[in-house]
Amino acid sequence: MTITAEELAPPQKITWCTGCGNFGILAALKKAVMELDIPRHDYVLVSGIGCSGKTPHYINLNSFHTLHGRPIPVATGLRMANRDLRIIVHTGDGDCYAEGLGHFIHAARRNVDIAVFVHNNGVNALTKGQYSPSSPRGYVSKTSPPPPGAPMDPVNGVAHAIVAGATFVARGYAGDQKSLVGLMKEAITHRGFAVLDIIQPCVTWNRKLTWRYYNERIYRLEEDGHDPSDRIAALQRAMDSSERIPVGVFYRGEGPLLIEGLSVPEGRLRDHATDLKLLEEIIDRLRV
Ligand code: SF4
Numbered sequence: 650m651t652i653t654a655e656e657l658a659p660p661q662k663i664t665w666c667t668g669c670g671n672f673g674i675l676a677a678l679k680k681a682v683m684e685l686d687i688p689r690h691d692y693v694l695v696s697g698i699g700c701s702g703k704t705p706h707y708i709n710l711n712s713f714h715t716l717h718g719r720p721i722p723v724a725t726g727l728r729m730a731n732r733d734l735r736i737i738v739h740t741g742d743g744d745c746y747a748e749g750l751g752h753f754i755h756a757a758r759r760n761v762d763i764a765v766f767v768h769n770n771g772v773n774a775l776t777k778g779q780y781s782p783s784s785p786r787g788y789v790s791k792t793s794p795p796p797p798g799a800p801m802d803p804v805n806g807v808a809h810a811i812v813a814g815a816t817f818v819a820r821g822y823a824g825d826q827k828s829l830v831g832l833m834k835e836a837i838t839h840r841g842f843a844v845l846d847i848i849q850p851c852v853t854w855n856r857k858l859t860w861r862y863y864n865e866r867i868y869r870l871e872e873d874g875h876d877p878s879d880r881i882a883a884l885q886r887a888m889d890s891s892e893r894i895p896v897g898v899f900y901r902g903e904g905p906l907l908i909e910g911l912s913v914p915e916g917r918l919r920d921h922a923t924d925l926k927l928l929e930e931i932i933d934r935l936r937v
Pocket residue numbers: 664665666668669670671700770774775850851852853854
């Protein structure tokens with residue numbers, strides 16, 4: 650059952666910039682997949698648009714590269730049709746916290762059984778450095794010149810996920826492989842909507858949120874007395890506006906899945922073309 654590094658080797662040449670945090674995310678993902686006892690054919694990676702969207706191109710697993718902001722709806726459809734799959738969304742802060750934010754919040758409250766890895770670099774990198782929903786207030790870019798720079802506070806994806814009802818919420822750091830691999834494995838095997846916001850420095854466009862910036866501020870929640878079963882405490886940690894940046898598991902809980910109560914059979918929905926009643930049932934569930 651063990652998956653080897655050779656099996657995961659991509660057929661494509663990697664085009665990320667030298668020093669990009671995405672390399673750390675890809676390395677951790679490969680390690681997590683090799684360490685988990687899950688058949689290779691059960692994985693599906695779904696990505697949106699951005700530098701993060703290239704991740705499925707660089708690891709040899711089933712994948713679906715979708716439109717900007719739309720990987721979560723596609724992943725939701727995959728989950729409804731096949732309970733066997735391990736579905737991992739790779740999305741960026743621009744992709745997920747701008748166009749995709751509505752999908753993100755509703756998938757959390759529906760507790761869709763997927764893992765969402767947000768490559769968070771605080772900038773729209775692929776489109777050459779415009780400020781993104783997670784850029785800090787005052788951040789200077791081509792589209793946010795001074796004064797005042799970025800005129801709003803950033804979207805807090807971790808806090809949104811906790812409030813919306815995600816049952817696993819964590820933050821990782823591309824520069825801490827050991828911890829990131831563990832968080833990925835837990836998110837992938839979690840039963841329910843798992844959010845892993847991953848700090849990922851963009852060395853080409855973001856001159857504020859650098860490797861050094863994060864190395865000087867990050868601390869681990871598990872070493873700071875945080876209880877991840879306490880949702881209110883998780884939200885307080887997520888809302889902490891001090892200069893310190895927590896990583897690790899904010900919240901770990903459980904709740905009913907979107908698919909529960911539907912008459913979807915175990916395993917794959919093979920005969921969906923003729924089972925219109927079941928399809929209507931699924932569509933009704935997704936309307937709310
Ligand atoms: Fe990475 Fe930024 Fe280069 Fe994109 S532009 S590959 S995020 S360093």
